C-alpha cells in the first residue's frame with residue numbers, strides 16, 4: 001500500500017480513533033506532522049558511574065546486580081513502595097520505587113540491569129529513588145543514551161509517541177527541498193530526522209538539529225532574497241532632486257551627525273533610480289521622525305506624495321500635529337487619515353488624496369485599505385516597524401507600484417531578529433542621541449514606597465514638570481490584583497487636589513484619547529494616568545517622571561520604551577518601577593533596566609530571558625514561526641543559511657526547472673499564508 005506524507009495518522013498500523021484523538025490534541029494529524037513533531041528537550045543519560053562514584057543530586061546510569069528480590073509494601077490506599085538492594089563491585093545501594101509494584105516481578109535477584117536515576121541523600125544514608133531500569137540488552141534503550149522528551153498529552157507516553165514517529169518514518173521520508181550545492185558537508189535529511197527523534201550521541205544530535213535549523217532559515221532567507229530581487233527594478237518614482245533647503249531652514253535644532261548620515265543614505269537611495277527599502281533604526285528619542293520628514297520632503301520636491309503609517313491612532317495624531325506644524329509654513333498640504341474618520345469627511349479627504357492635492361498623508365493601517373487611492377504615492381514611511389512584518393511589506397509591495405519604503409524601528413532589536421525581520425532591507429542606524437540628553441535615572445521600589453513616591457511626584461510638579469503613571473490594567477478586576485488605570489486616576493485626583501490629572505487608555509474612544517493626550521501635551525494636565533497605549537512614540541518634552549505600576553508585568557523592551565517617554569529635554573528625568581514581585585529572575589530583569597539605558601543591551605537581555613515569542617509582547621506579528629530554529633541561539637546557522645541562500649539565488653536558478661520547482665513553491669507558500677493581513 002502506498003502512503004503519503006499528507007495521509008492521516010490513522011493510516012498507520014496501531015492508530016485508531018482514540019490514538020488519533022490524542023495525537024490531534026498535540027496538533028498532529030498527518031504523517032508529516034508526526035515526523036516533524038520535535039522533542040521539547042533532551043535528557044542526557046549517557047553518563048555511567050559506579051555506585052561509589054555517585055554524588056547526591058546528580059543523575060547517572062549504574063550497572064548493578066539486584067542483591068535482594070524487590071518486595072512491595074502497601075503503605076495506604078494509593079501508596080505502595082517497592083524496595084531492594086543492588087550492588088556493583090564498588091558498593092551496595094538501596095533502591096525504592098513508589099507505586100511501581102511491577103518492579104518486584106520484573107526484576108530478578110542475581111540478574112544485572114542498568115539503572116538510571118538521581119541519588120537521594122538523607123541523614124540515614126543514600127538511596128536511588130524511582131530509577132528507570134532496563135535489561136542490558138533492552139530495545140529500544142531508555143538508559144545509556146540521549147533521550148528525547150516530547151510534549152505529551154493524557155494517555156500518550158513519550159515512548160509510545162516515539163514508536164509512532166518511527167513507524168511513520170519507516171513508511172515515508174521527508175522530501176529534500178534544498179539544492180545539492182548548498183548541502184555539501186551537511187547531514188542528509190533522513191538520518192537527521194532519525195537522529196533528532198533518537199539521538200545516537202550529543203554531537204550527532206547537534207549536527208542533525210543544525211541541519212534542520214539550516215533548512216528552515218534557508219527557505220526563509222531565499223524568500224527574502226527573492227523579495228529583494230523582485231523590487232530591484234527601476235523605480236517608478238525617481239527622486240533626483242535632493243532634500244530641499246527649506247527643510248534645513250525650518251529646523252530649530254542642529255541635526256546630529258548620525259541623523260545627517262542617515263538622511264544622506266536615504267536621500268541617496270531615493271535618487272538612485274531603484275526603489276528604496278530601508279530600515280531606520282534608532283533608540284527612543286534619537287530623532288527618527290525628523291529624518292523621515294526629510295525623506296518625505298524629498299519625495300514631495302520631486303512631485304510625489306508621501307505617506308506615514310503609525311501603529312496607533314494616538315501616534316498618528318501626534319505625528320500629524322508635529323508634521324503639519326512643520327509643513328504648513330512651507331505651503332505643503334498635509335492630512336490625517338485614520339479609521340475613525342468617517343462619512344463625508346472621509347470621502348472628501350480620499351478625493352483630495354486621489355487627485356494628489358494632499359502631499360503628505362499621515363495615518364494608521366487605514367491608509368492602505370482598498371478604498372484609499374493615492375494619486376501619486378512615491379514614499380511610504382512605516383513607524384514602529386515591528387508590528388508590520390515581512391509578509392505585510394510583501395503585500396504592500398504587491399499592491400503595485402513599489403514606492404520607496406522607509407521603516408522606522410524604535411525597538412533596538414538584537415541582531416538575529418533584525419536579520420529575520422528586516423533581512424530584505426538596507427539598514428541605517430541613528431546611534432547618537434541629540435546633545436544634552438541625560439540618562440533617565442531608574443529605580444525599582446515596592447508598593448511600600450508609595451507614600452514617599454507621592455512626595456517625589458509633588459516635587460516634580462512643583463518644579464513645573466509633568467509625570468506619567470502607567471498601569472497594566474484599565475479597570476479593576478476581581479480575578480487579578482493588577483493596578484487599574486481608572487482606580488489610580490481616582491486616587492491621584494484625591495492625592496493631588498491642587499493639580500490636574502488626565503487619563504488615557506485603550507478602551508476610550510479615539511477622540512477622548514486624543515483629547516487627553518493633547519491636554520497633557522499642552523500642559524493642561526500635570527499627571528497622565530495611562531496604559532501602554534502611550535508606549536510608542538508619544539513626545540511630551542516637559543514630562544520628567546515615568547512611574548510604572550506592576551512593572552514586572554511588562555517586558556524589558558516595553559519598559560525601555562515607556563522610559564523613553566521622559567528625558568526628552570535636558571532636564572534630569574526619572575523612571576520609577578514599582579513591583580512587589582520577589583521572584584529572582586523578575587528582579588534581575590528589572591534591576592538590569594535600572595543599570596543601563598542602552599536599548600540594544602536591554603533587548604538582547606530580554607530576548608535571552610524571555611525568548612523571541614514574548615519579545616514583542618502579545619501583539620508581535622510578522623515574526624515567522626520556526627519549528628526548530630531558536631532566534632536566540634542559532635545566529636551562526638542563520639548567517640550561514642542567509643549567505644547560502646544569497647549565493648544560490650545569485651547563481652540564477654530557474655524557479656520552473658523541475659529540480660527547483662518544489663523548493664520555490666515551498667518558499668512562496670511561506671510568504672503568502674492565509675493569515676496575510678495588516679495585523
Ligand code: ADP
Pocket residue numbers: 253254255256259282283284285286287288289290410434435537539541568
Ligand atoms: P524617536 O526616534 O523616538 O522617534 P523623535 O523623532 O520623536 O524620536 O525625537 C525625539 C525628540 O527629539 C523630538 O522632540 C524631536 O523634536 C527632538 N529632536 C530630534 N532631533 C533632534 C536634534 N538633532 N536635536 C535636538 N532635538 C532633536
Ligand code: MG
Pocket residue numbers: 288289410537
Ligand atoms: Mg518615534
